[in-house]
Structure formats: C-alpha cells, structure tokens
Amino acid sequence: MFVDDATGKLMELRFVRSESAFTYFEALALYLRQHGAPVAFYSDKHSVFRVAKKDARGGQGMTQFGRAPSELSIEILCANSSQAKGRVERMNRTLQDRLVKELRLGGIDDMAAGNAFLPTFMEHYNARFAIVPARPDDLHRSINLAPDRLNEILCKREQRYVASQLTFSFERQRIMLVETEVTRGLAGRYVETYAYADGRLDVRWKGHSLPYRVFDKDQRVSHAAIIDNKRLGDVLAYIKERQEQQTKPAVKTNSEKIGYKPRGRKPGKRTDFMTDPAIIARRRQALSQQSAVEQGQSYPARLNGE
Template identity: 85%
Template sequence: MGLIAMSERDLQRIEILSKVIADRMTMVSAAHVLDLSTRQVRRLLERIRTGGAASIRHKAIGRPSNNRISDGVRDYAMTLVRERYTDFGPTLAAEKLSERDGLRVSRETLRGWMTEAGLWLSRKQRRTFHQPRLRREAYGELVQIDGSEHRWFEDRGDPCSLLVFVDDATGRLMQLGFVRSESAFSYFEALALYLKRHGAPVAFYSDKHSVFRVAKKDARGGQGMTQFGRALCELNIEILCANSSQAKGRVERMNRTLQDRLVKELRLADIGDMEAGNAFLPDFMEDYNARFAVTPARLDDLHRPLNLAPDRLTEILCKREQRYVGSQLTFSFERKRIMLEETEVTRGLVGRYVETYAYADGRLDVRWKGYSLPYTVFDKDQRVTHAAITENKRLSDVLAYIKERQEQLPTPKVKTNSEKNGYTPRGRKPGRGRDFMNDPAVIARRQKALSGLDAAE
C-alpha cells in the first residue's frame, strides 16, 4: 500500500482512538474530546479494528460529488462563453447564460470554470504593481502639475480647484493658485506667474487632462497639440503625460497633504473666498518649503530665464485658432458671428484663414499676417439649452454660468387654459355658492317677468 493522505482531523481521531484501544482513555472522554457521540466513537473503533487506521478517512474522499454538474453541461457552457461572452465577468456571463440560453449556472461555479480555462483572472492575479521611481537629480528638471477640486474653504465658501506645481527633485511647492475650475486660461495664468518667479523648467509632468493632451486622435486642428501644449512648445518647455495616477504620485500625495494642512490653515485664518486665499498662499508655501523640502542630488538650478517681452508672453499664453472667412467677411467664434470691417486688407480675405487671439480677460484680437483687423460682433444671445460636451472637471463652472444666465432671464408667466383659449368672463353669470334669492339682478328679472304676465292678463 502506498502513501495515504489524511487530514489533521483524521490524524487527531486516530491518536485519540488508539488511546481508547490501549485502555489509556475511556470512550466517554474520547467522545468529549472529539466532539462526537459515544455511538459514533464505538463505530470508529469498530472500523479501526476491521479495516485499520486508513478506514478512518471519509469514504467520499477522491470521488466526484453526487451533485456535480455533468461534463457535458460544463463543456456546453464554456463553449457559449467562448463564443459570445469572452470579455464578460462571471456574474454577467451567468446572468446572460440564464436569460438568453436557458442555462442556469451559479456565478461561483462559472467563475471556477472560467479561471481554469484562462478566461478570467482573479483580483489578486489582475493586481498591478508600480515600482518606486527615484527623484530627479536637479532642481527645475521636472515639475509635476495637477489640479485638485475640493471644498478648500469648507462651509465658508464655494468649492473650487487648487492648481499645484511641485518640483520633483526637492518636493518644493513651486506655485499654488485657487481657480474656479481647471481650464486652459487658468493654467495660463498660473504658468505666467511661475515663469516670472522661477523661469522656464526643463519639463512639466501632468495627467491626461484635455488641457494637456488631445483626447481625439483624429482631431483636425491644433497640429496634434492643445493650446497649453502649443504655448509650452513656443517657450521650449517639454510636456509629459503620465499613464496613471501612481506615476505622478508626488503631486497626488501633495494634494492629499494640502487637503489636510491647507484646509485647517485657512480655517484658522478665517479665509472664505478665493481672492483672500490666493493672498494667503505665498506665506503658506514659504513655511511649507522651509520645513519639508529636501536637498537635491545635484545643486544645479535648471530653470532658464525668459528673454521675452511682456507683450510677447501674453501673446503666447492665449488661445490661438484659425478661422475661415466667408463671402460676407464673417466667421464663427464661440457661437458668435465676427464681422470684419471692409477695408483694402479684408476685401482679399474671402476664402482665407485669419488667426484669432483670445485672452483670459475676454479680449479678442483678429490678425492676418501679424496685422490686427477691425471687426464687430454679432451675438444672437443664444441660451445654453443645446447638448454641449462638458468635461467633468469643468462641470461646476459650466453649471454656475448656466445658473447665472437663468437668473438674468425674466420669469415666464404661466397661462391658464382659459387664457390660452381666449375666454374672458363677462361677470353676469352667478358663480358657485351665490344666493339667488337675494341677488339684485335675479330679483329685477323676476319682477320684470311678473309685470309682463300682469299686462298680458
């Protein structure tokens, strides 16, 4: 006889029953230790005497279950899963097998089948690991940027977003700013302050927000880059987009730290609006950097000074687009019609493209080969009722704008059905609950009728 595998419970039973056989323990004590009845202990002793210690094992060990699903049903279910539900999870696949194919299989049974067939991986098997990355060696070599939407002022003000610039080599807070939402203009303003204060870094590291990366692969305009990416290209600054949140973990952890420390500092200073908050941030950054910034591996500062005129920087940090001029010397811009004034220059622009410069303060400049063109705006005052595509991070700003426009419009008067049909009450009919006996009009008509009858008689 070869080796026989036994469970720990069977080995314990054999040890206790051998003591009973050797008269070192009573049957009642053995039943108490094994948590069995005396009759069951007597049966086990009889099995040991006749079949040996191996007979203690359960008879069903190594045998298939009597309630097992047949191999034919299993093969049929897995065939359906491979043909129709390859990318389904076990729960959804079990529901569809029951609804569409009339095959009822529990989700856990189907999970085991799909795991054995290699069609499903458990959460542990699907887990991915992000290896730690060393800091950059020099200050200004890589700056991580991100926006964090939070109730920074708690109940004292509205929620807003905080733009965070963190140096990767030192962990220093380079730039902070409260804005209503993450947009190209808000990042332009933060970038302008950063460049004036520190200079141009080698590269920025961000997520895949549409401000930094073109979401559509087949986008027509922009030459494959966003307005922010175009501005960084003109400033000779590289932009890198992370594939996951863990890749830019330094700024993500900084957001979590600021949501704890900065919120409490604003509470102690009794600050409840963005203007006062932005005035408070420089002192907060100086104190934070003095306490928590680290020394880089190299002491070089890779920030480059900006040799640009202020007007040139303003022209770079704006939205620049090309617009087609129609036969009426007009073109569309943000749901408005821009009408170029007729001059010697604009007469030859029909069928050509002009360049628009949209600034953060609302100004719009239309240019042709660097020459500014005079224009007028024809606005139809369209209401925001169309189905516009809105990013999640700009939803709060868009809803606030819609609410502001709705409050400006007059409240519509709701007409009743009688007013819609043109009915006007004449006031001669007695209404409900009216006293007919004492109504002067009814009494006058009754007296007139009676006098007519007396005259006829």
C-alpha cells in the same frame, strides 16, 4: 499646482473655479515670471495637456496649453498612472488636509483671500518640508520675452475661415471684419484669432490686428440655462420682453397639416343640379324604375331615347 520634483518645493499654487486651459495659462504665467522656464513638466493625461483622440483633425496634434510650452521650448511628459507621479499625489493629499486647516484658522472663506494667502503658506511649507536636491544646479532658464509676447503665447489661438461677407463664427458669435484695404481681400482666406483669459479677442492676418464688430447669435435664454439668483429678476424681465415681441403661432387645420390642397373649379359655366331639366328628368326616371322594381313591374321606356 506646480511642484519641483527634485526638492518637493511648492513652486506655484492657485485656487481656480475650474480646471481649464485659461486657468493653466494664468498659473503658468506666474510660474514663468517668478522661476523661469523649466526643462519639462510632468503631468497626468488630462485633456488640457494632451489630445486624447489619435485621429483628431485639428490642433496639429496638441492642445492649446500643449502648444504654449512647445513655443517656449518646454516639454510636457504625461504619466501613465497616478503612481508614476507619486510626489504630486502625496502633495495633493497633504494640501487637502494641512491647507484646509490653515484656511480655517485664518478665517479665509473666499477665493480672492485664499489666493492672497497662498504665497505665505508656500514660503512656510517649503521652509519646513523642502529637501536639498542631489544636484544643486538650477535648470530653469530665464524668459527673455516682452510681456505682450508672453501673453500672445499663453492664449487660445485658432484659425477661422472668412466668408464672402467678411464674417466668421467664433464662440457662438458672429464676427464681422470692418472693411478696409487689408480686409477686402480676406474673403475665402483664414485669419488667426487670439482669445485671452480676460475675455479679449484679437483677430490677426499675418501679424496685423484687424478691426471687427461682434454680432451675438445666441439671443435667447435656453430652457437649460443656469441662472444665478442675483440675475434671476433681470432674466425673467428679459424673457417676458421676448415673449411679448413674439407673434402667436397660427393654428393649422388637419387638412393644412397633411398638406391637402382643394381642387379648383373646372373652366366653364357651373351646372345647377336643382334647376337643370336633364338632371330633373334623369332623377324622375330613376325614381320610377325603383318603384317598378318594388311592385314587380317591367321598366318603363327610357327618356330621350336612352
């Protein structure tokens, strides 16, 4: 939601599933095409607008959304409290009451129909509640940019390090650059990624788009995955197929678990303790000594002079 602080007019209004950089990019694009670039935006301290950590390593001290207005010469001012931006807070309270009732009266119950209804609602609302500003000057500036250039600004841009195999990671995916005369020398360098709201990804080096292939690293369904009911059957079939492909784990013995390794035999002929004459003689001597002790007799002489 964008509200003009001087007049209280609703400048842009949009239903989205979540508050993210991409949804703000979409709303900002609509705002700029219709009204032009303002001097500044006055917002709260949401993480979309400002970097919360003072010692953040990346981002050049600004968020993805903060970078876009900066390139368009638009300042972002963050309020210290809700009371500091009271006009927006009062507008939120009004919309949560009046807009909900208008949607109910219109029988609108989905996001697409709601967004289609919002321009008409804003027109009627502004005609009734907007006030005359103290100064009639419109400080919006026209955006003299090509649509492609504006899309390049209103997107997520990051730098990625290219490994020796011309690959880099992006959003749990492995990106491999197609080997060309340009990409051969990019190993060990940084390329720039342009991620757009519609899901497109553009990889560039000094302004030149680079061909690439995508290898998905996340090939399994995690235990904490959130699955839509409409996709549950396909997901279960996929899980069953993956389970059938997996090999059964080998069951280890306790000796294998603790890392025990049996000792090998010593070199040479192994002694047979059942038929060896010396062993038999020693066994007999030990038995005779035991019998003599039990009968209180003296020990017999040892065999073989022992």
